[in-house]
Amino acid sequence: MAAPGSRWSLLLLRLAGLAHGTSALFVVKDSNGTACTMASFSASFFTIYETGHGSQNSTFELPSSAEVLISNSSCGRENASEPILTIAFGSGYLLTLNFTRNATRYRVQHMYFAYNLSDTQHFLNASDKGIHSVDSSTDIKADISKTYRCLSALQVHMGNVTITLSDATIQAYLSNSNFSKEETRCTQDGPSPTTVPPSPSPPRVPTNPIVIKYSVTGEDGTCLLASMTLQMNVKDNMTVTRALNISPNDTASGSCRPHVVILTVESRNSILDLKFGMNGSSSLFFLQEVQLNMTLLDANVSSLITSNQSLRALQATVGNSYKCNTEEHIYVTKEFSLNVFSVQVQAFKVESDRFGSVEECMQDGNNILSPIAVGGALAGLVLNLLIAYLISRKRSHAGYQTF
Known part of the structure; x- marks a missing residue:
């Protein structure tokens, strides 16, 4: 002993x-x-x-x-x-x-x-x-x-x-x-003794993000279609936030399982996992988990590994596609958040490698209704002014009649 x-x-x-x-x-x-x-x-x-x-x-x-x-x-x-x-x-x-x-x-x-x-x-x-x-x-x-x-x-x-x-x-x-x-x-x-570490470079300013198309295929066919722009917001300490665009040159892969569909995007310094799940009745799909594994080359800390397994974003009926033109901000953790632009995504049930019926996000619906409401208000104002003008004209004309 x-x-x-x-x-x-x-x-x-x-x-x-x-x-x-x-x-x-x-x-x-x-x-x-x-x-x-x-x-x-x-x-x-x-x-x-x-x-x-x-x-x-x-x-x-x-x-x-x-x-x-x-x-x-x-x-x-x-x-x-x-x-x-x-x-x-x-x-x-x-x-x-x-x-x-x-x-x-x-x-x-x-x-x-x-x-x-x-x-x-x-x-x-x-x-x-x-x-x-x-x-x-x-x-x-x-x-x-x-x-x-x-x-x-x-x-x-x-x-x-x-x-x-x-x-x-x-x-x-x-x-x-x-x-x-x-x-x-x-x-x-760490680096070998003969390796000279590179000098820190200033944080680069990201270019305008572009829309990228993704697909994940398993043994039973395509389980994920997505078209979207992704931008990562990463805090390398509690004060400095970096905006990092996902590039079309980054490697995309994934996996199809009965209740989980995973899209993985890998760059030189990061691995981003987007995991889609279903509700209990398997009638809805949604983004359930986001996980980031990143090496920070010119930061105070060398790496960042963070995830959130209890999300409920990008939700639609299974068999349909979720679509949103408005920017969506997905909070993952205090160190990491994800911006999603111009997204259309469909998980689990994808027929003929094409998006199904579209379910638009509430933000896009509000954007459509707002111009209509403004236009309706302006039309009402013009109509009221026209009626007031006609009444005024009629009264003025009546004042000049002789009996």
Whole structure:
């Protein structure tokens, strides 16, 4: 048994991200037995769960018995699906990494974690039972044909769950069934000793934003159509706000699931997730969550990770499209808000890759009614003046009659 002092030392090391379990290697192979995705890392899981007496914390490590779940893992198919690595352990625990790529880079687009609240070893006296799941976008990305390498502790926040990966080596789209000797290092490891950090540049003034068209397609066809202008308002401290336009050169991707549609827009320094959900009766869709993961190159803080999971914006009937020409300001958190201009969006049910019947926003309706109301008031005023003039003319004419 370890002495009390050594227990505290181990706890402090774990909290500092300096101590972790042994890294394990996970490999996904195609039907020919050729490796297409490889990952080596250790992982710890910090969760907050509810009991009858309030919230409790649970921390546990990825066990050495963890293994690739072959039935849920895939090398992907050209233009049809992307690589998936699913790691299974314990009683119903799953850690899934979904990969995507563009011409120059690949990344872990989303990380999913399923955990079992019925497991009393980790969740003693939990109020809820059964399997629960959380997910998040990540900042794990590397150049094509290079290995992603991160010696530092890398944290992925998923609501009430935080996953910490340590000593991570990851590569998808393998070309020779093994890790590449060339590496893309994570930002947490910092610049190499020979690298001279660039001097800070003044915040750039954004150009006028333009309308960009997006679409997300899954196995059953298109699940999202959108045409809109997006502008991010980011506070790198509590006083300086930057307006950053989403560019048509940014990479757009996404995923289709039965109750969640995700549009992801990735630039050189940011990953923006727009998650659309449905109401309980599946009759309405709306923007339910916005999540931003951004590297701030010339700010006091190096990164910003923020999200809001309880939004209800851009709402319309499933099968119809939401349309609004008026600028909409979506408050996400105190550090981040989103401006949406000239938007038309439709999620979940999209027929023939075309927008359905239009449901206009209330702001556009007010804009249409206002000129009508002003015009009606002016017409009434002119009519009143005309009537007054005619009455006055008649009385004047009557005054000159002789009897």
